[in-house]
Amino acid sequence: MERVIGTVTRGLRCPIINEGDNIETFVVDSVMKAVLQGEFIPQDKDIVAVTESIVARAQGNYATTEQIATDIKAKFKDETIGVIFPILSRNRFATLLRGISMGAKKVIIMFSYPSDEVGNHLVELDRLDEKGINPWTDVLDEKTFRDHFGYQKHTFTGVDYIDYYKEVVESAGALCEVIFANNAKAILDYTDHVLACDIHTRVRTKRILKAEGAKAVYTLDDILNQSVDGSGFNGEYGLLGSNKSTEDRVKLFPHNPQPVVDNIQKALIEKTGKQIEVMVYGDGAFKDPAGKIWELADPVVSPAFTEGLDGTPNEVKLKYLADNNFSDLKGDELKSAISNYIINKQDDLVGQMEAQGTTPRRLTDLIGSLADLTSGSGDKGTPIVYIQGYFDNYTK
Secondary structure, three states, rough: OOOOOOEEEEEEEOOOOOOOOOOHHHHHHHHHHHOOOOOOOOOOOEEEEEEHHHHHHHOOOOEEHHHHHHHHHHHHHOOOOEEEOOOOHHHHHHHHHHHHHOOEEEEEEOOOOOOOOOOOOOOOOHHHHHOOOOOOOOOEEEEHHHHHHOOOOOOOOOOOOHHHHHHHHHOOOOOOEHHHHHHHHHHHHHOEEEOOOOOHHHHHHHHHHHOOOOOOEEEHHOOOOOOOOOOOOOOOOOOOEEEEEOOEEEOOOOOOOEEEEEEEHHHHHHHHHOEEEEEEEOOOOOOOOOOOOOOOOOOOOOOEOOOOHHHOOOOOHHHHHHHHHOOOOOOHHHHHHHHHHHHHOOOOOOOOHEEEHOOOHHHHHHHHHHHHHOOOOOOOOOOOEEEEEEOOOOOO
16 A cells, blocks of 8 residues: 655653763663654654753753852953843843843943844834834933833743843842843944853854954853853853753753764664664744744754754755646656656756755754754653654655
8 A cells, every 4th residue: 555644753751860860871761762752663764863952961051140240250351241132031031131130340232133043023124114203223221212112022932121120130130221222333332251152143243342342252152151159151152052940040051962962873773773873952943923032042953962963954945846747647647757856866966957945954944943842841741752654745
């Protein structure tokens, strides 16, 4: 009988993992338990995706606000710190801001507007048009912003992030001033010691500020990129990708997770005899069309993956073939023609008309997004996602 099911993704329910647990054994045992229960039969090119959270938890990769403050103090001394382009998130940034503020005497928060980097809006763009404000050139102080737009709460969280972040800074013992600008250079009218908190544009921001003569410029990946007073750390990403653990502690992005995925793959091959690919994933890279939030608050979708997940898809568009190359065929003849075309397609379809409209993204970004949507961020309890048939095509 002809197979009629393509890609299948399954969230695997697992026990809660704790600091010090062997993450590799945990993942392999969870997968094999599902196999033994008859949930699926492992095949070559199956994918095991493991959320970054449980990898970091097992590693014990945590840091306290005190440890963040110590690192901030060492880098900025007693200077006023310009905290620029923070994202609006209680989970992602508020605890970091508390630690930053504990290491400072005065903090100037420079919000991007109308939204932060990942799409959380302080004000709608149309409101800027109504007020005649150009967000690319105009720098607003807090009073001016409030006079124009008043007090607005985030659509989903119900939080006024301007007041909330000010309260975080001041409750940590630092003075706080708020401005709004999208040009990084605007902060230099207030201080030349800057912590750039943007995620995906951080390298450009640092370059611009250094070229303008800033005395000290750090990005979030410069903070906690090595252990401070016994803290966890991330040598590549620092505080980027961290999440709130408690009011005074954050869980960092997993440190050096590549050996984890390699060892899981090796163990699964030994137990199943199949070439199973493995990846660690964080936020998927997708945008909410209603809330306008771009999900990717992690520095990358996947910080570690096995070799078989490297690269991009090499696919043709079935509807293009049906409407163009084989528009005179129907039924089995059309199916046969398309199947033969796929079997004999070039190894690299970049630039070919037959590939237009296929998704030009890295495999790890696509698969990580699929896994993130499957596992969710709430109470599903499925931090491991098992994916089958992802590399199949119409001919399989």
